[in-house]
Amino acid sequence: MENLVFSLNATLPIFLLMVLxxxxxxxxxxxxxxxxxxxxxxxxxxxxxxxxxDLAEQDFFGTWDGKxxxxxxxxxxxxxxxxxVLGKLLVKDPSRRGEFIQGSYRSSAxxxxxxFIHNIYGTENTGMAPLMILGSVPLYNIxxxxxxxxxAADNKSAxxxxxxxxxxxxxxxxxxxxxxxxxxxxxIGLFWSLLRIPQPKIFSTLVSNxxxxxxPLGLMSMGATFDFKKALNNVRPALVASFIKLxxxxxxxxxxxxxxxxxxxxxxxxxxxxxSATTVSCYIMSKSMGHEGTLSSSIIMLTTFGCSFSLxxxxxxxxxxxxx
Numbered sequence: 490m491e492n493l494v495f496s497l498n499a500t501l502p503i504f505l506l507m508v509l510x511x512x513x514x515x516x517x518x519x520x521x522x523x524x525x526x527x528x529x530x531x532x533x534x535x536x537x538x539x540x541x542x543d544l545a546e547q548d549f550f551g552t553w554d555g556k557x558x559x560x561x562x563x564x565x566x567x568x569x570x571x572x573x574v575l576g577k578l579l580v581k582d583p584s585r586r587g588e589f590i591q592g593s594y595r596s597s598a599x600x601x602x603x604x605f606i607h608n609i610y611g612t613e614n615t616g617m618a619p620l621m622i623l624g625s626v627p628l629y630n631i632x633x634x635x636x637x638x639x640x641a642a643d644n645k646s647a648x649x650x651x652x653x654x655x656x657x658x659x660x661x662x663x664x665x666x667x668x669x670x671x672x673x674x675x676x677i678g679l680f681w682s683l684l685r686i687p688q689p690k691i692f693s694t695l696v697s698n699x700x701x702x703x704x705p706l707g708l709m710s711m712g713a714t715f716d717f718k719k720a721l722n723n724v725r726p727a728l729v730a731s732f733i734k735l736x737x738x739x740x741x742x743x744x745x746x747x748x749x750x751x752x753x754x755x756x757x758x759x760x761x762x763x764x765s766a767t768t769v770s771c772y773i774m775s776k777s778m779g780h781e782g783t784l785s786s787s788i789i790m791l792t793t794f795g796c797s798f799s800l801x802x803x804x805x806x807x808x809x810x811x812x813x
């Protein structure tokens with residue numbers, strides 16, 4: 490019951506912010522123009538600053554575990570490749586395929602990872618969450634740019650010849666990766682941490698204030714543009730993606746983590762990486778890169794509500810097996 494209460498406290502406020510955005514739209518407080526501005530601001534400013542702040546303050550030298558980071562890295566790549574194959578088999582509409590793939594693998598690793606480890610192991614033992622973020626989040630974003638760019642190109646081209654990789658598309662994809670604000674925020678934060686650059690009080694306060702805007706603005710903009718009629722057309726892929734996100738990836742990869750000797754907070758960090766709710770940045774990136782965003786918002790809503798119970802289930806299983 491304690492785990493259920495913690496999970497609900499961590500995830501239901503996120504879900505309710507989406508509902509609040511939807512209500513604000515219906516009563517005329519947040520119109521479509523305002524929601525699009527909020528989404529643009531979060532994508533270009535607030536979310537990159539949030540990720541920068543999460544990484545810049547970490548001591549990667551003091552907590553480094555190469556085996557754990559490599560495991561997170563390999564699992565992330567394998568899961569993305571497997572889901573990409575499933576996406577091609579299960580989702581015939583190219584305009585939805587990119588959102589399905591992204592929504593099935595991208596977790597709220599940065600937002601939930603440290604919170605879960607804090608709750609279970611205390612505030613002094615958070616070293617594995619930043620390492621998990623380092624091994625997964627950069628890949629999440631790099632592959633998201635590639636997948637969303639290629640699926641958008643597939644959707645716009647009815648000519649099979651034009652669907653083939655060409656220099657202009659490759660150039661566009663590479664340019665999208667190196668200029669993506671979220672990816673820039675991650676790598677600047679990483680280098681800031683590795684170089685141990687101090688943060689003056691005024692600077693750290695500014696970073697904290699901007700970071701605090703990312704989640705509420707992103708979630709309310711998503712709720713404000715949520716369309717139930719369109720969502721009903723995406724129920725099947727959204728349910729499949731949610732099952733993959735909350736159960737399938739955990740069931741496949743967590744046993745391998747135990748076989749490799751990981752336990753305790755490392756397992757909890759991996760559980761968050763594999764089985765937590767789909768991050769709101771999926772919707773933000775989808776909308777910002779020319780996709781409709783309805784499937785992304787449906788997956789985020791389903792996984793945000795569902796992970797309160799699925800994470801509690803997995804924690805119960807892990808505790809029962811004395812792995813954590």
